[in-house]
Amino acid sequence: MASHAEMGTRRFGAVNWLGMYTLAEREVRRFMAVWQQTLGAPLITAGLFLAIFSLAIGPHRGDVMGVPYVQFLAPGLLMMTLIQNSFANTSSSIMVAKVQGNIVDTLMPPLSPLEMLLGYLAGGIGRGMFVAVAIMLVMILFLGMGVAHPVWVLVFVVLGGALMGALGIVGAIFANKFDQMAAITNFIITPLTFLSGTFYSIEVLPKSVQIMTHANPVFYLIDGARYGVIGTSDTSPWVGLVVVLAYTMGVCGLCWYWFKKGFRMKA
Secondary structure, X not given: OOOOOOOOOOOOOOOOHHHHHHHHHHHHHHHHHOHHHHHHHHHHHHHHHHHHHHHHOHHHOOOEOOEOHHHHHHXXXXXXXXXXXXXXXXXXXXXXXXXXXOOHHHHOOOOOHHHHHHHHHHHHHHHHHHHHHHHHHHHHHHOOOOOOOHHXXXXXXXXXHHHHHHHHHHHHHHOOOHHHHHHHHHHHHHHHHHXXXXXXXXXXXXXXXXHHHOOOHHHXXXXXXXXXXXXXXXXXXXXXXXXHHHHHHHHXXXXXXXXXXXXXXXX
């Protein structure tokens, strides 16, 4: 007679597909429930950036990388908005759960560290892609822009959502209070985004600053998206792909380890 499975034994195979799907669905429903704040507000902000820069600088500035400045700027704004939203989705989810004390509702179900990681990342990537698609439509319909390399755009959009979603998980696990999370956002994520070639080509920077910029993974995300849209960039998209993949795997590995240990989440 077969013995009963011991308590705590996984009874659904190597992967808990249902549990992982449920966590991913919860994360998507979180940002869709308040879409005015999570999707509408970032689109308005990106539109304001585009309008202000095009009115104040665009008419008086020559081409950048062989295209008008507004067309050069648009892919950078697309990736900047995606980065901020993917980071915000995962970080806010875990941070709110920790502060309210209901993080146990996520830790208790039979989900492996990898399944938890993928579930949270699905929400971050999904929110980022929603915003990216909306901005892309604006670029095509109102700016008359095309997409030079759609596959490269998709690759860097997905990788950008994954990397920044994983960084959001790291930040939220490490922080214990909302002001600590705000400090990470304001003093780390925002400078990395704004100083990564969103509004300019890094060729205008001093050599020493260019070297530091090349160590910033956000630069490769923005540069890769720009290559996908306008067909030119500061670096090879293949170099950017390797660098971003390496950073993403490293950060995801840290997330997996912290989920496994319950670092700063379990009493």
